[in-house]
Amino acid sequence: MTPAAAQTENLTRMQAEDFEGIAERIDRALKNVEELADENARMHALGLKTAIEDFHKFALTKIVQKLKSDERGKELLFELVDEPSVYALLQLHGIVKPNVGARIVQVLDAVRPYMQSHGGDVEFVRFEDSVVYVRLAGACSGCSQSAVTLREGVEEALLHNIPEVKAVEVLPNEPTPALIRIESLAASKTKGWIETLAVEEVPAGKMKCFQSETANILLVNIDNRLNAYRNECPHQGLPLDGGMLEAEEGLLTCPWHGFKFDATSGECLTAPAAQLESFPLRIENGRIFVRPA
Numbered sequence: 123m124t125p126a127a128a129q130t131e132n133l134t135r136m137q138a139e140d141f142e143g144i145a146e147r148i149d150r151a152l153k154n155v156e157e158l159a160d161e162n163a164r165m166h167a168l169g170l171k172t173a174i175e176d177f178h179k180f181a182l183t184k185i186v187q188k189l190k191s192d193e194r195g196k197e198l199l200f201e202l203v204d205e206p207s208v209y210a211l212l213q214l215h216g217i218v219k220p221n222v223g224a225r226i227v228q229v230l231d232a233v234r235p236y237m238q239s240h241g242g243d244v245e246f247v248r249f250e251d252s253v254v255y256v257r258l259a260g261a262c263s264g265c266s267q268s269a270v271t272l273r274e275g276v277e278e279a280l281l282h283n284i285p286e287v288k289a290v291e292v293l294p295n296e297p298t299p300a301l302i303r304i305e306s307l308a309a310s311k312t313k314g315w316i317e318t319l320a321v322e323e324v325p326a327g328k329m330k331c332f333q334s335e336t337a338n339i340l341l342v343n344i345d346n347r348l349n350a351y352r353n354e355c356p357h358q359g360l361p362l363d364g365g366m367l368e369a370e371e372g373l374l375t376c377p378w379h380g381f382k383f384d385a386t387s388g389e390c391l392t393a394p395a396a397q398l399e400s401f402p403l404r405i406e407n408g409r410i411f412v413r414p415a
């Protein structure tokens with residue numbers, strides 16, 4: 123990496139930390155205000171917060187309207203919205219609507235405590251052609267009356283709250299672990315497996331994408347452990363291969379809006395329900411084979 127690129131990377135990381143630090147500070151301050159024993163003081167403090175927010179919303183709306191009215195301004199606005207802190211600010215004031223993926227995650231997060239209290243859980247897989255694909259766990263899987271009720275609850279919450287959602291599909295749970303240590307596996311080819319790259323083409327600490335006829339696959343090597351994911355961020359379905367891979371931390375950051383993922387498991391650290399879709403992977407004669415869903 124060139125010194126300039128390293129500097130840019132450091133700057134990006136510092137900005138992300140600053141943003142998270144400020145967000146935490148706001149959460150703490152708000153919690154302190156909400157816990158004020160003196161009701162009068164609490165009402166005044168919350169009133170001040172609302173007044174400041176209204177003022178910011180008023181001015182921000184003017185800025186966005188002005189930018190939108192000009193072609194170059196529009197371009198700048200789109201660039202700005204890609205910055206997570208700007209996106210969060212505009213979203214907070216209702217100036218940009220969260221995208222469908224983020225709203226699906228929010229709805230599932232809202233129903234999750236109820237499902238967990240009944241021994242179940244739900245995982246968002248992807249949104250495609252107006253259909254939300256989910257996986258269900260625990261008491262939600264199976265065909266008991268309570269499982270059916272929980273499934274219907276998820277479906278109703280999504281259909282009711284997100285107009286873009288026309289149907290909900292439950293995917294079967296995948297029993298095959300995605301993570302396989304690099305070693306010689308003498309398994310014969312079976313239906314559905316496709317040959318991708320040579321092992322040495324994806325060295326430790328790197329990721330590469332491979333476009334097959336049926337899927338765009340992202341191969342990630344952390345500490346000589348390979349994983350295969352669908353090359354699609356669950357946030358807005360955009361490709362992840364231009365993102366930043368921090369091998370030591372095992373972190374993959376989406377290049378579009380900065381969602382962070384555990385590169386070894388696909389778990390999303392920004393919105394825990396928005397996991398990467400992983401594919402089974404095996405090595406044979408130095409070649410990487412993947413079985414896309």
Ligand code: FES
Pocket residue numbers: 355356357358359360376377378379380381
């Ligand atoms: S597409 Fe928005 S964070 Fe990845």
